[in-house]
Amino acid sequence: MQQVSPMATRYDGPTIWFHWAVACLVLVQWLLAQVIDWFPLGMPRIEARSVHISLGLFLGVLLLARGVWRATRGRVLLPADRGALQILAKAVHYTLYVLLIAMVAVGLFLVWVRGDSFFGLFTVPAFDPGNKALRHNIEELHGTIATIILILAGLHAAASLIHHYLWHDNVLRRMLPSSN
Numbered sequence: 001m002q003q004v005s006p007m008a009t010r011y012d013g014p015t016i017w018f019h020w021a022v023a024c025l026v027l028v029q030w031l032l033a034q035v036i037d038w039f040p041l042g043m044p045r046i047e048a049r050s051v052h053i054s055l056g057l058f059l060g061v062l063l064l065a066r067g068v069w070r071a072t073r074g075r076v077l078l079p080a081d082r083g084a085l086q087i088l089a090k091a092v093h094y095t096l097y098v099l100l101i102a103m104v105a106v107g108l109f110l111v112w113v114r115g116d117s118f119f120g121l122f123t124v125p126a127f128d129p130g131n132k133a134l135r136h137n138i139e140e141l142h143g144t145i146a147t148i149i150l151i152l153a154g155l156h157a158a159a160s161l162i163h164h165y166l167w168h169d170n171v172l173r174r175m176l177p178s179s180n
C-alpha cells in the first residue's frame with residue numbers, strides 16, 4: 001500500500017536516490033548516443049554501443065525497483081500544486097514514467113532488430129535480417145522518444161525551479177538529498 005504522508009517535508013532516501021539516478025542516466029544515455037558514431041568501426045564502436053545498451057538495461061532495473069518501492073514503502077507526498085497545475089504535474093510525471101519504460105522496451109527491440117554484438121561476447125540474432133525499413137523506423141522511434149523525454153524533463157525541471165526561486169516553496173527541496 002502507498003503511504004501518503006502529508007506531514008513529511010521531504011521524500012524518503014531511496015525515492016530521492018532513484019529520482020536523481022534515473023535523471024543522470026537519461027542524460028548520460030542521450031550524450032553517449034550522440035558520440036557512438038565517433039568511435040571507429042569494429043570493436044571500439046561495438047564497445048561504445050554495448051556501454052549504451054548496458055546502462056539502458058540498468059535504467060530498466062532502476063525503473064522496476066522505483067516502481068516497486070513507490071507501490072510499497074516509498075513515501076508519496078501531498079501534491080505540490082492545486083487544480084489544473086496539479087493535474088498537469090501528475091500528467092507529466094506519469095508520462096515520463098511511461099516514456100522511460102517505452103524507451104527501454106524500444107531500445108531492447110532495436111538491439112534485436114539490428115542484431116547487435118554485445119562487447120564482442122555474443123551477438124543477438126537479428127530479427128528479420130535485411131529489413132532496412134524496420135531498422136530505420138525503430139531507430140527513428142527510439143530517437144524520437146528520447147527527444148520527447150528530454151523536452152518534457154526540461155519543462156518539469158523548469159517547473160521545479162519556478163517553485164523554488166519564484167514561489168519560494170519546499171517542492172524542489174523535498175526532492176533534494178538531506179544534508180543532515
Ligand code: HEM
Binds near residue numbers: 116
Ligand atoms: C533513457 C534511455 C535512453 C536514451 C535517452 C537513449 C537514446 C538514444 C539515442 C538518442 C539514440 C540515437 C538514435 C538515432 O540514431 O536516431 C540511441 C541509439 C541506440 N540505443 Fe538508446 N537510449 C536509451 C536507452 C536504450 C536502451 C535501454 C537500449 C537497449 C537495451 C538502447 C539501445 C540503443 C541502440 C542499440 C542504439 C543504436 C546505436 C547506434 O546507432 O550504433 N538504448 N539511443
Ligand code: HEM
Binds near residue numbers: 022023026077174175
Ligand atoms: C530526465 C530527467 C528527469 C526525470 C525523468 C524526472 C522524473 C520525475 C518523476 C517521474 C517524478 C515524480 C515522482 C513520483 O511521484 O514518483 C519527479 C519528481 C520531481 N522531480 Fe524530476 N525528473 C527529472 C529531472 C528533474 C530535474 C533536473 C529536477 C530539478 C531541477 C527535478 C525535480 C523534481 C522534483 C522537485 C520532483 C518532486 C515534485 C513533487 O513533489 O511534486 N526533476 N521527477
